[in-house]
Amino acid sequence: MKKxxxxxxxxxxxxxxxxxxNSLTLEDIYTKxxxxxxxxxxxxxxxxxxxxxxxxxxxxxxxxxxxxxxxxSGSKKVLVSAKQLIPNGLVNPLSIYNYTWSNDxxxxxxxxxxxxxxxxNTKGDYWVLNLASGMLSQIxxxxxxxxxxxxxxxxNGKEIAYVSNLNIYKENLATHAITQISxxxxxxxxxxxxxxxxxxxxxxxxxxxxxxxxxxxxYWQSNTKGVGTFYLINNVDSNYSKPIPLPYPxxxxxxxxxxxxxxxxxxxxTRWLNLPGDPRxxxxxxMDYVPGKNELIIQQLNRLQNTNRVWIANTNSLALTNIxxxxxxxxxxxxxxIVWLENSNAFTWTSEKDGxxxxxxxxxxxxxxxxxxxxxxxxxxxxxxxxxxxxxxxIASPENYLQRYLYRSKLDGTGNAERVTPANLxxxxxxxxxxxxxxxxxxxxxxxxPKRYSLISLPDHxxxxxxxDNATLKNNIAALGLRPKExxxxxxxxxxxxxxxxxxxxxxxxxxxxxxFHVYGEPASSTVQDNWGTGDNLWHQYLANQGYIIIxxxxxxxxxxxxxxxxxxxxxxxxxxxxxxxAKAAQKICSLFPFVDASRLGIWGWSGGGQMSLHxxxxxxxxxxxxxxxxFVSQQTLYDNIYQERYMGLPTxxxxxxxxxxxxxxxxxxxxxxxxxxxxxxxxxxxxxxxLLVNELVKNNKLFSMMSxxxxxxxxxxxxNTTLHMRRTMEQFWKKNL
Numbered sequence: 001m002k003k004x005x006x007x008x009x010x011x012x013x014x015x016x017x018x019x020x021x022n023s024l025t026l027e028d029i030y031t032k033x034x035x036x037x038x039x040x041x042x043x044x045x046x047x048x049x050x051x052x053x054x055x056x057x058x059x060x061x062x063x064x065x066x067x068x069x070x071x072x073s074g075s076k077k078v079l080v081s082a083k084q085l086i087p088n089g090l091v092n093p094l095s096i097y098n099y100t101w102s103n104d105x106x107x108x109x110x111x112x113x114x115x116x117x118x119x120x121n122t123k124g125d126y127w128v129l130n131l132a133s134g135m136l137s138q139i140x141x142x143x144x145x146x147x148x149x150x151x152x153x154x155x156n157g158k159e160i161a162y163v164s165n166l167n168i169y170k171e172n173l174a175t176h177a178i179t180q181i182s183x184x185x186x187x188x189x190x191x192x193x194x195x196x197x198x199x200x201x202x203x204x205x206x207x208x209x210x211x212x213x214x215x216x217x218x219y220w221q222s223n224t225k226g227v228g229t230f231y232l233i234n235n236v237d238s239n240y241s242k243p244i245p246l247p248y249p250x251x252x253x254x255x256x257x258x259x260x261x262x263x264x265x266x267x268x269x270t271r272w273l274n275l276p277g278d279p280r281x282x283x284x285x286x287m288d289y290v291p292g293k294n295e296l297i298i299q300q301l302n303r304l305q306n307t308n309r310v311w312i313a314n315t316n317s318l319a320l321t322n323i324x325x326x327x328x329x330x331x332x333x334x335x336x337x338i339v340w341l342e343n344s345n346a347f348t349w350t351s352e353k354d355g356x357x358x359x360x361x362x363x364x365x366x367x368x369x370x371x372x373x374x375x376x377x378x379x380x381x382x383x384x385x386x387x388x389x390x391x392x393x394x395i396a397s398p399e400n401y402l403q404r405y406l407y408r409s410k411l412d413g414t415g416n417a418e419r420v421t422p423a424n425l426x427x428x429x430x431x432x433x434x435x436x437x438x439x440x441x442x443x444x445x446x447x448x449x450p451k452r453y454s455l456i457s458l459p460d461h462x463x464x465x466x467x468x469d470n471a472t473l474k475n476n477i478a479a480l481g482l483r484p485k486e487x488x489x490x491x492x493x494x495x496x497x498x499x500x501x502x503x504x505x506x507x508x509x510x511x512x513x514x515x516x517f518h519v520y521g522e523p524a525s526s527t528v529q530d531n532w533g534t535g536d537n538l539w540h541q542y543l544a545n546q547g548y549i550i551i552x553x554x555x556x557x558x559x560x561x562x563x564x565x566x567x568x569x570x571x572x573x574x575x576x577x578x579x580x581x582x583a584k585a586a587q588k589i590c591s592l593f594p595f596v597d598a599s600r601l602g603i604w605g606w607s608g609g610g611q612m613s614l615h616x617x618x619x620x621x622x623x624x625x626x627x628x629x630x631x632f633v634s635q636q637t638l639y640d641n642i643y644q645e646r647y648m649g650l651p652t653x654x655x656x657x658x659x660x661x662x663x664x665x666x667x668x669x670x671x672x673x674x675x676x677x678x679x680x681x682x683x684x685x686x687x688x689x690x691x692l693l694v695n696e697l698v699k700n701n702k703l704f705s706m707m708s709x710x711x712x713x714x715x716x717x718x719x720x721n722t723t724l725h726m727r728r729t730m731e732q733f734w735k736k737n738l
Contacts, residue, residue, distance in 0.1 A: 023480070023545075024480050024482070024538065024541060024542050024545060025542075026542060026724055026727050026728065026731070027724065029538045029539065029542065029727075030723045030724045030727060031721075031724050034476070035473060035476065035477060035538055036473075037450045037451055037470050037473055037532065038468050038470055038473070039451070039453075039468070040054070040441075040453040040467050040468045041054055041055070041441075042054070042055065042098060042099070043432065043441055044099070044100070044101065045432075045434040045435060045439070046068070046101070046105060047101065047103065047104075047105050047435065048105075049071075049434045049435050049436040049438065049439070050070065050071060050072070051068050051069055051070050051071055052068075052069055052071065052434075052441075052455075053066050053067065053068050053069070053079060053101075054066070054067055054069070055067070055096060058081070058082040060082075061082035061083065061092075061093050062092075063082045063085070063092065063093040063094075063095065064082070064095075064096050065078055065080055065081050065082040065084075065085070065093075066078075066079050066080035066096075066099065066108070067079060071439055071455065071464065074464075074465060079131075080108060080129060080131070084129060084134060084136065085110070085127075085129070085136065086136075087127070087136055087138070088136075094110055094112045094127060095112050095113070096110055096111070096112060097111045097112055097114045097121065097124065098111040099111065100152070100153070102153045102157040103153065103155060103156075103157050104157050105131075106130065106131055106132060106157070107128055107129065107130055107131070107153070107157065107173065108128065108129040108131065109126060109127075109128055109139075109151060109152070109153060109160065110126065110127045110128070110129065111124055111125075111126055111151070112124060112125050112126075112127065113125040113145070113146050114146070115146050117149070117193075118196055118199050118200065118683070119199065119200065119684075120205070122149050122150070122193075122205055123146060123147060123148070123149050124146050124148065124149075125138065125139075125140075125145065125146055125148060126138070126139040126140065126148050126151040126160070126162065127139065128160065128173060137176060139151055139160055139162065139171055139176075140162060140164055140169065140171065140178070141176070142178065143164045143165070143169070143178075144164070144165070147164045147165055148162045148163070148164050149162060149163040149164070149192070149193055149206075150162060150163055150192070150193070150205070150206040150207070150208070152206075152210070154210050154214040154265070155210055155211075155212055155213070155214050156213075156214040157173075158172070158173055158174070158214070159171060159172055159173060159214065159265070160173060161181070161208065161210065161217060161265075163191070163192035163193050163207070163208070165185065165186065166185030166186050166189065166190050166191055166192070166193070167180060167181070167182045167183060167184075167185035167186075167191050167192070168180075168181040168182045168185075168191055168192040168208055168217065168219055169181060170217070170265055170266075170267075179266065179267050180267065181217060181263055181265075181267055182219070182221075182263070182270065188223055188224045188225040189221065189222070189223055189224075190207075190220075190221065190222040190223075190224065190256075191207070191208075191219060191220075191221050192207045192208040192219050192220070193205060193206070193207045193220075194207055194220065194222060195222050195224055195227070195247055195256050196246065196247065196248055196640075196683070197248065197249055197255070197256075197640045197641070197642050198222070198256070198258070198283075198642075200640065200642075200643075200684065201640060201642035201643045201646075202283060202285050202334060202642065203334070204220075204285070207219055207220040208220070209287065209288055209289055209296075210265075210289075211265075211289050211294065211315070212289055212291055212292050212293070213294075214265060215264065215265055216262055216263070216264060216265060216294070216315060217262075217263055217264075217265050218260060218261070218262045218263075218287060218289065218296055218315065219260070219261055219263070220258060220259075220260060220284065220287070221258070221259055221260075221261055222256040222257070222258045223256055223257040223258075224247045224256045225257075226254045226257075226280070227247040227248070227249050227253075227254055227255065227256055228247070228248065228249060228250060228253050228254070229245050229246065229247055229248070230245075230246045230247075230248040230250075230686055230688075231243040231244065231245055231246070232244040232246060232680070232681050232682075232683060232686075232687075233680070234681070234711055235680075235710060235711075236710045236711050237711070244681075246683055248640060248683075248686075249640060249641045249642075250637060250638060250639065250640065250641060251636065251637040251638075251639060251640075251641050251644045251645060251648075251651050251658070252637065252641065252645075252650060252651040252652065253641060254280055255280045255281070255283075255641065255642075256280070257279040257280050258279055258283070258284050259272055259273065259275070259279055259284070260272070260273045260275070260284060260287055260296070260298065260313075261273070262296075262315045262318075271318060272318075273296075273298075273313050273318055273320065274318070274320070275298070275300060275311065275320065276320075277300070277302070281302070281303040282300055282301065282302055282303065283300070283301040283302075283303070283305070283642070284298060284299075284300055285299045285300070285301050285308075285334045286298065286299040286334060286336070286338075287299075288338070290312070290340060290344050291340050291344055292344060293344060294314065294315045294316050295312055295313065295314055295315065296311075296312070296313040296315060297310065297311070297312060297338065297347070298310070298311040298312075298313060299311075299334065301332065301334070303645065303650070304331075304645065304646075304649065304650070305331050305332055305642075305645070305646045306327060306328050306329070306330065306331055306332060307325060307326070307327050307332070308325065308326045308327075308332050308334075309322055309324075309325050310322070310323050310324040310325065310326070310366070311323065312364070322366075323362075323364060323365060323366035324349070324362055324366040324369075326349075326351055326353070328352065328568070329568075330568040330571035331568070331571060331646045331647060335349075335350035335357075335382075337349070337350045337359065337382040337385075339385040339387065341361065341387060341411065344364070345363065345364050346361055346362060346363050346364060346368075347361070347362055347364065348360065348361060348362075348372070348382075348385060348392070349361075349362050349369075350379065350382070352564040352567075354371070355376075355563055355564050355565065356375070356376060356377060356378050356379075356563050356564065357378040357379050357380075357561070357564070358371060358372070358373045358374070358378075358379055359371075359372040359373045359379055359382060359392055359394065359409075360372060361411065361413070370413050371413055372392060372409055372410075372411060372412075372413050373392070373394065373396075373407075373409045373417060374409070374413070374416070374417065375398060375416075375417055376398070376563075377396050377397070377398035377417075377561065378396065378561035378562070378563060379394045379395070379396055380394070380395040380396055380397065380404060380561050381394060381395040382394050383395060383406065383431050383432075383433055384431075384433035384437055385411070386433075386436075386437040387411070388436065388437075389437060390410055390411045390412065391408045391409065391410060391411060391437065392408065392409055392411055393406060393407070393408045393420070393431070393433060393437065393458075394406070394407055394408070394409070395407070395429070395430070395431075396417070396561065397561055398417075400530075401498060401560045401561055401562055402487060402498055402528060402529050402530040402560075403426065403427055403428055403446075403530050404427075404428040404429055404430065405419055405420075405421040405425075405429055406419070406420040406421045406429055406431055406461075407419050407420060407421075408420055408459065418459075420458065420459050420461055421461065422461055425444050426446065426530075427444060427445055427446025427447070427449065427530050427531065428444070428445050428446060428529065428530060428531045429442065429443070429444050430442075430443045431443070433458070437458060438457060438458055439455065439456065439457055439458065439464075440455075440456050440458055441453060441454070441455060441456075441467070442454050442455075442456045442461075442463075445531050445532040446530050446531065446532070447484065447485045447487075447500075447530050447531065447532065447533070448484055448485075449474065449532065450470035450473050450474055450477075450532045451468075451470060451532060452466075452468070452469045452470065453466075453467040453468040453469075454466050454467055455467060480541075481505055482505065482541050482544075482545075483502060483503045483504070483505060483507060483544070485500045485501070485502050485537075486500060486501050486502075486503075487499070487500050487528070487530065488500070488501065488592075490553060490585045490588050490589060490592070491588070492581070492584040492585055492588050495556060495581075497553050497554060497555065497581070497585055498528045498553075498554050498560070499528055499551060499552060499553040499554070499585065499589070500528055500551070500552055501549060501550070501551050501593070502540050502541060502544045502549070502550040502551075503544060503549060504544045504545050504546075504547060504548070504549075505544075505545050507595075508595075509594075509595055510595075511595060512594075512595060512596070512597040512600075513547065513548060513549040513595055513596060513597055513600075514547070514548055514549070514597055514600035514601075514602065514734075514738045515548065515549040515550070515551060515596045515597065515600065515601050515602070516543060516548050516549070516550050516551070516601075516602045516603070516604060516734065516738070517551050517552065517553065517582065517586060517601065517602065517603040517604075517616075517624070518536065518540065518550065518551070518552040518603075518604060518605065518609070519552065519553070519555075519582055519603055519604070519605040519609045519612045519613060519616070520558065520605055520606075520607075520608055520609040520612070521555050521557070521558060521578040521579070521581075521582065521605070521608060521609060521611075521612040522557070522558070522574065522578070522607075522608030522609075522611075522612070523557055523558065523559055523567060523570065523647060524559060524608060524643075525558070525559050525608075526554050526558045526559045526560050527552045527554060527558075527609075528552055528553065528554040528560075539727060542731075543731070543734065546731065546734075546735065548734065548738070549593075549595065549596055551586075551589060551596075553581075553582060553585040553586075553589075555577070555578045555581035555582055555585070556569045556570060556577055556578065556581055557569055557570030557574075557577065557578055558578075570647060571647060571648075571649075572647075572648055572649050572654050572657045573657055573661060574636065574644075574647050574648055574657075574661050575611055575612065575615050575636070575661040575662070575663070576615075576657075576660060576661050578612055578615075579612055579615035579616050579619060579620065580620075582603070582612065582616055582620075583616060583619075583620035583623045583624070586601055586603075586623050586624070587623060599625070600625060600626075600738055601623060601624050601625055601626075602624065602625065602626035602627060602628075602734065602737075602738045603616045603617065603624045603626075603627050603628075604627065604628035604629070604630070604730070605629065605630070605632075606630040606631055607630070607631050607632065607633075607684075607685060607714065608633070609630075610629035610630045610631055610632025610633070610676075611629070611632045611633045611634075611663055613627045613628065613629040613632070614627065614629045614632055614634065614663035614666075614667075614674075614693075615663050615666070617670065617672050617674055618663055618666035618667060618669045618670055619666050619669065621669060621670070621671040621672055624672065625672040625673065625738070626672050626673040626674075626733075626734070626737045626738045627672065627673070627674050627675070628674075628675045628676075628677065628730055628733060628734075629674070629675075629676050629677070630676075630677045630678070630716070631677070631678055631679065631682060631684075631685050631714050631715075631716065632663070632676070632678070632685065632689060632690075632693075633662075633663075633685050633689055634662065634663050634664045634667075634689040634690070634692050634693040634696075635662040635663075635664045635689065635692055636648065636658050636661050636662045637651055637658055637662070638686060638688055638689055638692070639685065648661065663693065664692055664693050664696050667693060667696040667697050667700060667702065668696070668700040668702070670697065670700075670702045670704070673704075673705075673733075673737035673738075674697075674702075674704040674705065675704070675705040675706070675707070675729075675730070675733045676690060676693065676694075676704065676705070676706050676707075677706070677707045677708075677709070677716070677726065677729070677730075678690035678708055678709070678716075679708075679709045679710075679711070679712030679713050679714065679715075679716045679718075680708055680709065680710050680711060680712070681710075681711045681712055681713050681718075682712070682713050682714045683713055683714070684713070684714040685714060687708070690706075690708070694706065705733060707726070707729050709722060709726070
């Protein structure tokens with residue numbers, strides 16, 4: 001009997017050890033990065049479209065080098081060795097953050113030693129390698145280290161222009177003589193790049209352009225004088241607090257005054273364009289040269305962002321012609337899909353004017369507008385416009401809003417959309433096409449398959465070479481025995497939503513489970529997609545295995561290809577319709593899934609999702625009993641004007657919308673359990689939102705939990721152990737309160 005018990009105990013211990021070794025832990029996700037997917041690249045197709053280059057690690061030099069692959073033969077050679085990237089007098093090769101080739105492929109521009117500006121690493125050092133001579137030269141050598149931005153070759157390949165300390169410079173590649181182009185940058189004046197809000201909301205970073213003949217440079221200039229300054233406070237890195245000033249235009253306040261100038265590439269006086277309208281109440285969202293012309297095409301949004309005026313500017317006479325105007329009763333988004341056709345006499349344009357996002361062809365005089373892509377579906381992304389063969393390649397998903405496929409249509413508008421992605425690749429597909437559209441780097445993924453990279457030919461979609469399949473990761477995930485994410489529909493009567501559910505490994509359909517909803521809910525993104533996902537996917541799997549059901553629903557207004565009406569339904573009611581949709585969906589799901597415990601529903605979200613979580617527990621406390629809100633907007637007038645005014649209008653003409661759409665208005669209604677989390681150095685959604693909400697909750701005698709992370713930004717990831725600590729804090733809160 002004793003031997004039998006010992007044998008059973010031994011077997012149990014062995015089983016527990018095996019189970020423990022295969023269990024998903026937060027340390028494995030966030031500290032050890034055990035389940036991180038491998039990427040591939042950056043990959044650059046060569047100008048002759050016969051090969052491509054990519055980075056590969058050289059163990060001897062402990063650095064990457066650039067490898068050239070022949071597309072047809074598959075042969076490879078070291079095009080730029082790590083040894084060639086060692087500057088004179090130094091021991092180690094340059095670390096390549098990114099690289100670009102000159103038009104003739106004779107010179108390589110290397111971007112290294114990068115530093116973060118606002119959200120991205122857009123400042124650093126640049127070096128040029130001449131492939132023929134092997135000479136490696138630093139660009140802007142006399143300027144401060146890691147101060148250069150957006151360096152790029154002139155079209156003729158003889159010069160490079162860049163920004164340093166808010167001024168524009170040009171450098172001759174043969175002599176390395178530097179010519180300063182602008183001189184007034186600094187203080188309130190920004191040349192060749194942008195302020196915080198233009199970068200964050202209009203995706204404007206690189207603020208200058210070369211003309212086709214390399215003789216001119218056109219650039220943006222921003223005057224930030226009059227823009228309100230918000231101060232972030234650093235209390236942790238010295239004995240005295242340090243204020244960090246951030247020019248940040250909040251809702252209803254003054255913007256930078258922005259204008260466009262044209263200057264000779266040899267320097268001289270800048271000539272300014274006189275665009276109509278107040279420069280502080282209109283946005284110059286896009287500008288570029290018309291190929292082969294001394295002309296600029298400019299997109300100018302009004303402050304409400306419901307009118308986009310397209311201008312042609314003659315850079316000799318500075319004459320302006322309004323060739324086209326796009327309007328919407330709600331709001332317009334900027335789309336970067338302008339390609340010139342018919343010897344620069346027509347251009348492509350994306351618009352939702354027929355109820356779906358489609359590509360159009362517009363004559364240069366604006367008089368003729370014709371539809372290129374046709375059908376009751378949205379064009380999600382334009383991948384490539386092949387003018388030589390008369391096709392546009394784009395991503396769409398007419399049958400399934402959660403998936404993405406490559407299609408092509410004829411540029412003359414004839415015929416139907418042709419699906420290029422094979423039927424067996426169900427999920428999300430993305431592509432990087434070669435310059436002749438004969439080849440592409442294809443990336444495939446779905447909820448059960450990590451990203452798979454391959455080189456393919458087009459339009460037959462034949463796989464030439466597998467580049468990375470993340471097979472090891474897939475096997476490691478499979479060994480965990482996790483339940484797959486299940487997609488389903490939620491019909492609330494007015495509309496049908498897409499949703500997914502994750503169940504525990506030991507799921508028992510006869511049990512009632514506490515359930516956590518994950519929400520974003522705003523127009524900038526979507527949570528319900530048939531893709532592999534990143535951090536939150538495994539976080540939700542981990543939570544499920546702690547005994548929770550995890551669900552996510554995409555409410556109306558989220559960024560999914562369901563047509564204009566879906567996206568514009570939230571206009572002037574951000575936070576309101578979305579939170580109502582979430583509550584109705586949750587109630588419907590409780591009737592669909594008997595294993596969901598309706599008395600124990602929680603909700604959590606980050607940024608816009610944090611705002612939705614607050615609305616859900618404040619305004620729908622009969623449905624949601626517990627909430628976690630991270631990096632949230634508590635009062636909409638505290639957020640930046642470009643984003644909030646795009647979806648809400650001006651605060652003076654939508655007083656009720658701003659008031660009711662702000663969670664702080666409803667804080668007095670809190671009945672359940674609430675945890676709020678914020679980084680004190682959040683330059684996007686200021687910590688001010690956190691403190692304002694705390695004040696209101698305290699005033700109304702509402703008990704809640706809070707966690708602040710000193711000197712962490714919107715992503716709350718800086719400094720040691722932050723991510724793991726935050727997830728542990730959230731886990732503990734769920735276990736205590738749900």
